[in-house]
Amino acid sequence: MDNVSKLELKVLYEIAQIIGQALELDQTIGDILRILSETLEMQRATVTLLDEETSLLTIRASHGMTAEEKKRGVYKLDEGVTGRIFQTGKPFVVPDISKEPLFLDRTKSRRVERGRIAFLGVPIVLKGQTVGVLTVDRLFGEDVSYEEDVRFLSIVTALISQFVQLGKQVRAREEGLRRENLSLRFKLSKSYQRFFIVGQSQPMTRVHQMIEKVAPTRATVLLLGESGTGKTLTARMIHELSDRAKYPFIKVNCAAIPENLLESELFGYEKGAFTGAVAPKPGRFEEAEKGTIFLDEIGELSSGIQSKLLRFLQEREFERLGGAKTRKVDVRIIAATNRDLAEAVTLGEFREDLYYRLNVFPVLVPSLRERREDIPALLNHFLDKLSREYGRRLSFSPRALDALVKYDWPGNVREMENLVERLSIMVEDERIDLGDIPPYFFSAGKPVAQLPADGQGSLKDMEKREVIGALERHNWVQSRAARELGLTLRQMGYRIKKFGLERMVNERRGRENGLEMM
Incomplete structure (x- = not known):
């Protein structure tokens, strides 16, 4: 057995030791790439996987790259050498990256080095479908054959594909557990029992389904419906069933606070901002940090407050009244109104851009007239x-x-x-x-x-x-x-x-x- 074969066996043995400890996909693949780099002198070993949400190829793990270089490694499915390997499902060798027009060096990680840099890529295939690409750099002379490297890397990608499959199974199980937990929290919640269990009509069933879908997300929710239908309770349910449940739920009735006080109520004020402001005071947005702020009667906002709220929704930042320091907070916004905001936009009474920012996930809470079958219960x-x-x-x-x-x-x-x-x-x-x-x-x-x-x-x-x-x-x-x-x-x-x-x-x-x- 020659020296290269011994090194390959050593690499496979070390990878096998990782299998039993594989808990986190990116870390596990990163360990495999480290072994390739340290044992077989394969530089800038990288695994690029398909992001199913964006349909782009992104670097999930690497060895020998900085975080910034790794962040730049994003490719369309038909872009560069990585895209070609992904689409064809076949290995690809670039003997000299300086002479290959398909080689993009998107990461900008290769500096001027002595000797010719070769680039090898092998598809990661799972159940007959290409899910990613493994690539490495090699420093070789003219007389080196790449067939052995491609053969060995194909064995490694077969192992990596199993880790990818394991990662998908873990995510699917976690999603199932999350949904099961969410369903259980629905059943246990006293508020839920009060409002939803006695609402078995089709309109209320639809509201129930929409709450279950939107609660775990970060999406802004706009609750629509007449006064007294339960929009405040619906907002609290969305909060309680979200990952923000242990943080504050802050309610602000925009119609109950005079216009000249609402800005300072929402965004806070600094000392001396107005007569009586003897000390700085944080606003409701700061009080809701990491939690949820519920803006009831959002349709009653003045044009000035609408502009400030729009900026916050776009950039998640603001200044206190009388202050110059820009502040950022992490809050989820749920708004409610009994007005027809689309009509208010047409009449020029509500900003169109703010309406679209709020109307990410509208939920119509039905009136009792629309759910008469629930009235006896x-x-x-x-x-x-x-x-x-x-x-x-x-x-x-x-x-x-x-x-x-x-x-x-x-x-x-x-x-x-x-x-x-x-x-x-x-x-x-x-x-x-x-x-x-x-x-x-x-x-x-x-x-x-x-x-x-x-x-x-x-x-x-x-x-x-x-x-x-x-x-x-x-x-x-x-x-x-x-x-x-x-x-x-x-x-x-x-x-x-x-x-x-x-x-x-x-x-x-x-x-x-x-x-x-x-």
Whole structure:
């Protein structure tokens, strides 16, 4: 046995010792390349693999190259000697790289050296498909044959292909475990149980699937839907099911903070930035470092704040109010709105470039009108919850349940929870009947049912009288009347419009204002 064969056997033996300790693909291949370089004087040994996401050939491991040189080693599938070897699936030898036009030296790792540099490349084949290329440099004289080197490197690539296969299997197993863990966390989450388990309709199933897909990623999410549908809870679920779960979840209601304060609230301020700024204060973005920031009512942002947010989304950097230092933070952004942002863009009320930056992964959270089949289960869920708090178990009569299923629920899940709590306090019997339900519960402005004929008229008439009565008791201030009736200001406005009371409200309120000024 000649000297070269002994060296080759030594290399194979050392590679075999690595097999039992192979835990990380890049490190293992790097160890193999080190052995080739140190034992057989194969310089700049490199393994280039196909990146399935980018469809480019990139250097995964090397020996004898700097990190910067390795980073430059990126090739298209039809580019240079490496691309040719990958496409043909056959070895390729360049006796003198200075005379080969296909040799690109993309890494810029070869300096002026004595002697002629030869370049050898062998495909890495897995199950009949080329997945990468092994290349080495050799310093040889004119009389050297490359056949033995190619033969031996082909044996080495057969071993490397097994490591590549092992790496794929490990990644597939890790992905399976990640999905299994994600599914388990879905099942165990109290928030999930509260909102999703009782939502078995097709629209909610679709939301469930989208949350499961986007939660593990870094993608910006835009939650769309009416007020009260559960967008805040959906945002928290995405956070809890992500790798950021152990870091902060920061919520900012962009509509609740005055425009002149919102910038400092989001980005912070330095000492002396404005009157009263006696000390520097970090903003919500800094507080959310490594976690998630939830920007609710994003459609209400002013044009100035929109510009600053756009810059942050593009560059992940900002300056505090009154400061010059550029800061960077690692946060995930989830935004929500009940506005049609596409229409707002058309009207010039929202920046188009910001809209596209936010709209990476839109999720529409359906209204209760779009998931009526979930209403009975949701009502029972809230009854169960409140029975533990108030120590009594209530149920709905068939007539009451039918009325609530037909009701439009303009306040959605939030309105439902408030109603059930109000009924749990007010109703004295164990059964909630139609007469116990506030008379403003209608579907699309039409009575969902009629009370027994007792001269009181339809539920619609009763609701109108109740709305007018509440307005009269509170000097026609809509916000106060809404609070008495357990409504949001938006719901009160909806009812005033439905009953044609706008003119009456304006006249009476104007009269009250006139009396106050006298």
